[in-house]
Amino acid sequence: MPPLIPVILLGLAFGSFAGAAVTRIPAGISLWHPPSHCDACGQRLRPLDMIPVLSWILYRGKCRSCGTPFPPLYPLIETAIAGQFAIAWLATGRAGARFIELPACAGGKPIPFVLLATLCWAATVAATIDAIWWILPDSLTALIASAGLLRIVLSGPSAMIQGAIAAALAAAIPATLLVVHKRLTGRDGMGWGDIKFLAAGGLWLPPHLIPIWWGAAALGHVMIVLFQDFVVSAPAGAGRQFDESGACAPAGGKRKFMTMGAQAPMGPALAASLVLMVLLSTRL
Numbered sequence: 001m002p003p004l005i006p007v008i009l010l011g012l013a014f015g016s017f018a019g020a021a022v023t024r025i026p027a028g029i030s031l032w033h034p035p036s037h038c039d040a041c042g043q044r045l046r047p048l049d050m051i052p053v054l055s056w057i058l059y060r061g062k063c064r065s066c067g068t069p070f071p072p073l074y075p076l077i078e079t080a081i082a083g084q085f086a087i088a089w090l091a092t093g094r095a096g097a098r099f100i101e102l103p104a105c106a107g108g109k110p111i112p113f114v115l116l117a118t119l120c121w122a123a124t125v126a127a128t129i130d131a132i133w134w135i136l137p138d139s140l141t142a143l144i145a146s147a148g149l150l151r152i153v154l155s156g157p158s159a160m161i162q163g164a165i166a167a168a169l170a171a172a173i174p175a176t177l178l179v180v181h182k183r184l185t186g187r188d189g190m191g192w193g194d195i196k197f198l199a200a201g202g203l204w205l206p207p208h209l210i211p212i213w214w215g216a217a218a219l220g221h222v223m224i225v226l227f228q229d230f231v232v233s234a235p236a237g238a239g240r241q242f243d244e245s246g247a248c249a250p251a252g253g254k255r256k257f258m259t260m261g262a263q264a265p266m267g268p269a270l271a272a273s274l275v276l277m278v279l280l281s282t283r284l
Helices: 004-024 054-058 073-091 110-133 138-155 157-185 192-202 207-226 267-281
Strands: none
Touching: 004 073, 004 110, 054 073, 073 110, 073 267, 110 138, 110 267, 138 157, 138 192, 157 192, 157 207, 192 267, 207 267
16 A cells, blocks of 8 residues: 555544544533534434545535534545645655754654644644634644644754744744734734744744745735635534533524634634645755
8 A cells, every 4th residue: 555545544534533623622622522423413423424524425414313414624624634644744755854854864754744744733723713713722832832842852952943043033023013013003913822823833944934934824814804705604613602511602504704804813824824834844
């Protein structure tokens, strides 16, 4: 079996886990308990109900027991993460020795791939949550920062110094602009969750690529604002209110995706551009 096939299957499995994380993390619900179930009827999902992408197609996007539709977000995020895992595997081929500057990594992929796959997974989940709930969970930002720290620690003292500079640069200037904007206008620009995400992402890029990341994120954000009237079905429980059990309160059907007046969350653009920049940097 070609090595890429198991990587894609692994990505689909982690994509399925990401679908659960998108709905559970904002609500403060454990990722492990209760087991996966239909939010409408409470029926526990069987293994055959949770085959990534295939189960959604087989059951036509509906619950096997009650027929309640499952949003297309789940197969989309599963496919997206599987694709990113495949690209990460290819990107950390010969570039693995450069991605982690250790001669021992020149002939193998495991360490570079695991770290890059962790970034792809956490960034995708964070972007999706921010798009729906307008929050960037600290737990996901911490995961991105931890994997980035491990990468630069493995790379040696020079990489650690560069990582510290890049993280400080990535967050300090936007944080200063955020404070100045708040004082001048009385309104928030970016959120502090975005600033923390910038610091975590800075651990993944050399200092000279930080301004390019800013530019790519700004362009992506403008595109989101321009197309923010796109309407999709949010996943069950989408919204900012949670009931007493900790489950998400229903949002009442369809809702505007990534809209709030003339604004849009910055997280999706930051996360997408970060992953793109890191994947490209392994080849630069």
